[in-house]
Every structure is written in structure tokens, then in C-alpha cells.
Amino acid sequence: METLVVGSVAYDAVKTPHGAVDRMLGGSATYFALAASYFAPVRVVGVVGEDFSDDDLAVFHRRGVCTAGLERAPGKTFFWAGEYSPDMNDRRTLDTQLNVFADFQPKIPEAYRGTPFLFLGNIDPGLQRSVQEQMNGPEFVAGDTMNFWIERRREALAETLRGLHTLVINDAEARMLSGGYNLIAAARKIQEMGPPTVVIKRGEYGALLFSGSRVFCAPGFLLEQVHDPTGAGDSFAGGFVGALAECGAADDAALRRAMIYGSVMGSFTVERFGVERLRGLTRAEIDARYRAFRDLTSFD
């Protein structure tokens, strides 16, 4: 089933212990769309500037992603620069230039409004809400948020949360949003805020799924080389929502499979810089890694 993502399309400058890139395609909607494209037809709503190159647009098109909702505005594309710590568990933002993203007002094209699977990337919760209002009642809505909105836009965020089926956030954000340290208690509290399903990402340690009263733990995939963690969480979300859209269901079994496909996509992304690995995968490679996750976790 079709999947729509609303979020940032950006240029990133990234420095890790394995190298540095001055300018490469990035942004939450980009990673999400490319990851989800291996599972379902994907549509992107976002904004880029006049500097956005045809080559980068072609990255979406080669993966069959529809960019009819990717607006081109006067000015420059959102730019982010960051540097990772030696163990890559922390990163420092060196520069953020919102550019055309500062005035982003998502407009959902008429043809997109019936899209059954929707992912609200990490943007102002008021804008997330406006996207939901423009849609014709999607079957499944997942969303992301971050510390900035939790601290400064708590009321708008509360309203957005009431409309979500699944919130996908990291452990620090779950603790901040719930006000507690324990992740079970944090998830329960967030479930009471609206979304019946909460996914908590734990970086290299994998991700947890809280679905009703059940819990599922997806491990982090062990890699000998992690080159660039940028986009791992958005790739996870793309694999997760994409896998649900592929089977058109969101029951417990489908959610668990989707957690593993999300982990698979995140694990590929970090193997190279930016979207380099993600843009050129095959479904056979993805399914082979899915089986590797089974081998990593199965016991009698």
C-alpha cells in the first residue's frame, strides 16, 4: 500500500572517525523514503531550495519515489553539519541553516490525500497536525518528534500524539516526554497520551516495541564497520512503516516483522556515508539480512 512521508530533505556535512563529507543528500524524509521504497510505493512531501540538484532528485526517482509533493522554494535547501564522537554514540551539531525549511508549510497534493500509510517526520507538531487534517483518514499514522518540540511545543505535541497509531522516538526522548527513567513505565505513559503503539529506538542496542501490553525487543545488528550513523533512525522508521504498508496490516505479528525490517534498513544505512548504501540495495540483500537477524536472536 502507498506510503506518504512528510519531513526534511536536506544537505548534510558529516564528519565521523571514518571520514568526512562536505555536502551530501540527507534529511529525515530522504532516509525514510529510500528505506520504505523497498517495500511500498512512497510519496514525499517536503521543500528544497533552488540549489537542490537534479542528480539528487534522481536518487528518489531511481527508487520509484514520487516527488510531486516536493516543493521547490526560492532560497537554499536546509543544511546541517555535524561531527560524531570517536565511539559514534554522540554527535555535535556544527551548523544548522534552516533556509527554505524555516517557512515550510506542508501542502498535501490532492492526489496524495487518500494515501493509506502516513509518516509524520520530525517537524513542528502543529505542522504534523495540519498534515493529518489534510488527509482523508489514513489507515495507519506513525510519527517522530524530538527534544526541541517536547520542551517547547508540549501542548501542540499532545494534540498530535492523540492522532497517532505509533510514535517512533529514541530512549532519551521517551524519558523526556514521559518524565520517567524506566522505559516500560515511559512507554505506558506515552500510550496513555494517545498512540497505542510506541517504538523506542536505542541506537546500537536496537529498538523496543510496546504494542498494547506486549513488548518486543529487536537487537542492534552487529557490524564490524560503522562509517556514518546519520539517518539510521529515519531509515529504521522507513523500513518499519514500509514493511507494514507492504502487508497492509499492523497487528502484533506484522509490527514485530516491521521492527526487524526497520532494524535491517538502519543497519545498512550506517555501513556507508549518507544514503550511499541505502540507495542501491536489492530486496535479496534486505531479506538475507532479515534472516541474519533471525540467526542472531533464535534459540530453542
Next chain:
Amino acid sequence: METLVVGSVAYDAVKTPHGAVDRMLGGSATYFALAASYFAPVRVVGVVGEDFSDDDLAVFHRRGVCTAGLERAPGKTFFWAGEYSPDMNDRRTLDTQLNVFADFQPKIPEAYRGTPFLFLGNIDPGLQRSVQEQMNGPEFVAGDTMNFWIERRREALAETLRGLHTLVINDAEARMLSGGYNLIAAARKIQEMGPPTVVIKRGEYGALLFSGSRVFCAPGFLLEQVHDPTGAGDSFAGGFVGALAECGAADDAALRRAMIYGSVMGSFTVERFGVERLRGLTRAEIDARYRAFRDLTSFD
């Protein structure tokens, strides 16, 4: 099959955000023995002082643990005091009084020398080696170590490692011992030092098994309340080695099951202070939590 553990039997003072206890039964051999006792007959070699109480000795006997190798020496029992950080991921040692443990020279009783499963708790690697030399070729030898021995007794440790089937250490120790950050590379390097199997504990995130070229990931069990993390790692080791001893095998399937039983025992220990939870479990409770681990990790 019978299992022998050599290590510390101690009194601990522990402070966590959930309370404080001035003096309670502790020590690596204690946690190991009680955890392993649910799976196999256990024998303890260690030393206590004149202050060691009959009530505490009875804790071992009620679990059927043989203490014929638990020497009583003039002086006081090893005492450790520590305080945990608010999130309980760090702890600070407030006091260490080695007492009778300072001159501990493990003597393996004649009747113990043929014990088929052996666990060398975290003591001087020279003493670990002397234990191995007193034994009549056990079928399976696992061992633990710590930063102190890695830094100061590297050569003696290298000799001990050559005699181990399995090394059970935590992630920070694995990185220190191997000199690298990546855990796959660290495990490979440690395997080259001797033990064909390496278990790396990651605290609340679970544990990894590197067995030949295969990897298995046991998740940390999610608990709403963690009261005292003391002894979790030693309880893990006790459940791990005990489960292997129970089935008398150490092939990949047995090792994976043992990883889960180890995780089960560690998860029980942290629910209460000291050995309170561990001393009074039933096998039915243990097997129910084993099934809960399956529910936590299984997917189509």
C-alpha cells in the same frame, strides 16, 4: 552434571535509589552458586572469616550447594561497600576490606577434582590457573576477569585464557582486553587468545555470545523495578554455566539456551537487594521467565 565455582564469598553494603542495606551476603561465588543451583549440583571453593554467620551458610545449604570447599580462616570476611548512580548504570566503591580474601589460596578438595563443569570467578589469574592445575581435566571451563587484572596481570591472564572454553566479561573489559572498540573485532581477538567462546555482558542491554564464527544476542529483560544491580553478572554466569551443566553439552544450541537462562537469573537478582530474590525461586518461575524471553524476541 556437577559444577564447581571458585570465587569470593563476601558481605556487602549497598545503596541504590531504592534503599540501602548495611551488611548482606554477597560475593561472586555466592551469586554464581545460588543461580547455578537451580540447574545442577554446585560446589563452592572460597574463604570466609570467623564472622561468617550460620544463617548465611544455611542460604547455600537450603539450595543444596556443597560448602565443603568453603574454608573458614582467622579474621573477617571480605567486605565491599558501594553506591549506585540514580540510573543504576554506574556504581562507586565506598569501601573494600579484603580481610581473609587477601591471602586466599584456593585448595580444591580431593572429592571436587573430578567436577566436570568449572567456573573461575573473578580472582587473580594466577590463582585461577592454580585451580585449573588442581583439577582432573574438567569438560568445560569458563572464567571471568576484570579491569584490575587486565591492567596489572596481563601475562598471567594470557596463560589462564589459553585454558578457558568460555570467557564471560563485560563490554568495557572486552574493549580493554582487546584494545579495540568494536565488539565483533574485540571478541575475535579474545578468541585468538584462547577461549573459542566469548560472552560479552552489556548490563541492561543483555549479552552477546560469540561462538566460533556465530553470534547470538540475548536481550536484557525489561523490568519495571530494578532495586539492586549487585550480582547480576555473577547470576548470569551461574545460570549460563548451570544450564550447560544441566544438559551436559556446550554446542551452539546449548550455548544459546544457556545465554537465556543466564539472562533469566540476572533479571531475577536485580528485582530485590542482594540474594533475596535468587535464594527462593522455583524452577517453574525460572521457566516461565525463559518463555517470557521467547515472547520478547520472537518474530515470523
